[in-house]
Amino acid sequence: MQSAVRPPLYHLVSFRPKLQKFSSKSQLCALGTPFCRLRMTSVSGSELRPLRAVGGSSSSSGGDDGFVTLLEYVGKEGIHVKDDLVVLLDHIQYACKRIAALVASPFNYSLGKQTGFDSVGSDRDAPKPLDIVSNEIILSSLRKSGKVAVMASEENDEPTWISEDGPYVVVTDPLDGSRNIDASIPTGTIFGIYKRLEELDNLPIEEKAMLNSLQSGSRLIAAAYVLYSSATILCITFGSGTQAFTLDHSTGDFILTNPSIQIPPRGQIYSVNDARYFDWPEGLRQYIDTVRQGKGRYPKKYSARYICSLVADLHRTLLYGGVAMNPRDHLRLVYEANPLSFIVEQAGGRGSDGKHRILSLQPFKLHQRLPLFLGSLEDMEELESYGDIQQKVNPGYEASHSFRSKAKSEFLFLVSATVMSMINKSIARKNKSVMGRGRSRSFL
Numbered sequence: 457m458q459s460a461v462r463p464p465l466y467h468l469v470s471f472r473p474k475l476q477k478f479s480s481k482s483q484l485c486a487l488g489t490p491f492c493r494l495r496m497t498s499v500s501g502s503e504l505r506p507l508r509a510v511g512g513s514s515s516s517s518g519g520d521d522g523f524v525t526l527l528e529y530v531g532k533e534g535i536h537v538k539d540d541l542v543v544l545l546d547h548i549q550y551a552c553k554r555i556a557a558l559v560a561s562p563f564n565y566s567l568g569k570q571t572g573f574d575s576v577g578s579d580r581d582a583p584k585p586l587d588i589v590s591n592e593i594i595l596s597s598l599r600k601s602g603k604v605a606v607m608a609s610e611e612n613d614e615p616t617w618i619s620e621d622g623p624y625v626v627v628t629d630p631l632d633g634s635r636n637i638d639a640s641i642p643t644g645t646i647f648g649i650y651k652r653l654e655e656l657d658n659l660p661i662e663e664k665a666m667l668n669s670l671q672s673g674s675r676l677i678a679a680a681y682v683l684y685s686s687a688t689i690l691c692i693t694f695g696s697g698t699q700a701f702t703l704d705h706s707t708g709d710f711i712l713t714n715p716s717i718q719i720p721p722r723g724q725i726y727s728v729n730d731a732r733y734f735d736w737p738e739g740l741r742q743y744i745d746t747v748r749q750g751k752g753r754y755p756k757k758y759s760a761r762y763i764c765s766l767v768a769d770l771h772r773t774l775l776y777g778g779v780a781m782n783p784r785d786h787l788r789l790v791y792e793a794n795p796l797s798f799i800v801e802q803a804g805g806r807g808s809d810g811k812h813r814i815l816s817l818q819p820f821k822l823h824q825r826l827p828l829f830l831g832s833l834e835d836m837e838e839l840e841s842y843g844d845i846q847q848k849v850n851p852g853y854e855a856s857h858s859f860r861s862k863a864k865s866e867f868l869f870l871v872s873a874t875v876m877s878m879i880n881k882s883i884a885r886k887n888k889s890v891m892g893r894g895r896s897r898s899f900l
C-alpha cells in the first residue's frame with residue numbers, strides 16, 4: 457500500500473445538483489426521460505435534493521447525502537488531482553462511454569465475431585474489429601486531450617508517440633475479453649497512467665516512446681478499469697485507495713458508488729480456467745483441490761467462478777474476495793497486470809506472478825506475458841505458500857504477437873474504418889436528436 461486510504465468523499469464534497477437549473481417539476485417532465493422519472497423521487501417542493509450515495513462493499517457514507525461524479529471526485533473539492541490529469545481523465549471516461557455504447561450496439565453483432573483470418577492455433581487470441589475500433593477511440597481521445605506523450609496499447613506492436621509536451625504516458629488494453637463479445641459476456645478496458653520521463657526527452661522518438669512505456673508498475677500514478685456489463689463500472693486508484701463509479705446512462709455521469717473499496721481478506725471463490733488442470737504444476741493442483749474440499753486454512757468449501765474476462769473476474773474478486781488467476785504465461789505485464797495489481801493493492805489485496813509482487817517487476821518488453829494471481833491478502837498468502845503455482849507448459853495455447861502481421865493489420869484497419877464510420881453516423885444522429893430536445897451534449 458502506498459499511502460493511507462482517504463475518508464469517503466461524501467465528507468469532502470459539497471455537491472450542487474446539476475438539475476437545479478430546472479426551476480420546476482414540469483420543466484423536468486418535459487424531457488420525458490427515465491432520468492426525469494428517476495430524479496422526481498428526490499424532488500421535494502420546488503427544491504431538488506441530490507440522491508444519496510450508495511455504499512458498496514466499503515465504508516458507509518455517514519454525513520452528507522450528495523452523490524459525487526468522477527470529475528467532482530478528482531476536482532478541486534474532491535481529492536484535487538492536477539488539472540492536467542483531470543483533463544486526461546475526462547477524455548478517458550468519454551472514450552469508455554463510447555466503447556460501452558459500441559459493445560452494446562446491435563450494429564456490431566457480426567463484427568464482433570470477425571478476425572478476418574482462420575481462427576486456429578494461436579489465432580484464438582487474434583484481435584477482432586472491435587478491439588481495433590476501441591483502440592482507435594482511445595487513441596483519438598488521448599490525442600484530443602493534449603495531455604499524453606505516448607500511448608502503449610495491446611493492439612499496437614510499438615508504442616504510439618503522440619506529443620512532445622504531453623505530461624503523461626498511458627498504457628492500455630482497449631477491449632479485454634473481446635473473444636466473449638458475440639455472446640454478450642462482459643468485457644473491459646484497462647488503463648495505467650505514468651508521468652512522462654522528462655530525462656528521456658532528448659532520445660529518438662522510438663526509444664523514448666518505448667522506455668516511457670516500460671516503466672515499472674511502482675511508478676504508476678493512476679490505474680483504472682472499466683467493466684462493460686449489466687452496469688458500466690469505472691474502478692480507479694490514484695494511490696490512495698480504490699473507488700468505483702457506475703455510469704448513469706441517463707446523464708452520462710460516472711457516479712461514485714463504491715468509495716474506498718476494501719477487498720475482504722478472505723473470499724470463498726477461486727477463479728481460473730480449470731480445463732488446464734492437467735497442465736498445472738503440482739502446487740497449484742494441490743491448492744485448488746484443498747480449498748474446494750474446504751480443507752484449507754479457511755475451513756469452508758470454495759466455489760469456482762470463471763467468466764474468462766479478466767476485468768469481470770477481477771471486479772467480482774474485489775467485491776467478494778478470493779483469488780482470480782491465470783497461471784499460464786498469457787496476460788500482459790505492462791497494460792494488464794500492472795494497472796490491475798495497483799488497483800487490487802490499493803483495495804488491500806495482492807497482485808503476484810506466483811513468486812513476486814507484480815509492481816516490483818521491471819518490464820523488459822512491451823507485450824511481455826506472465827502468470828497472474830490477484831486477490832484477497834490471506835487467500836493469496838495461502839496460495840503462494842504452495843510454491844509451485846506457475847504453469848510452465850502451455851500446450852495448444854501458444855500465443856505471440858506475430859498474428860499482427862501487416863496483411864492482417866491492413867485487413868483489420870479496413871474493417872475498423874467501416875465500423876468507425878457507422879458509429880460516427882450513429883453518434884451524429886443521436887446528437888442531432890438530443891440537441892433537438894434541448895440538451896447540449898450527448899455523452900455517446
Ligand SMILES: O=P(O)(O)OC[C@H]1O[C@](O)(COP(=O)(O)O)[C@@H](O)[C@@H]1O
Pocket residue numbers: 581631632633634635729764765766767782784786
Ligand atoms: O484462455 P485463458 O487462459 O482462460 O485466458 C483467458 C483470459 O484471456 C483474456 O481473454 C485476455 O486475452 P486477450 O488479451 O488476448 O483478449 C482475459 O480476459 C481472460 O481472463
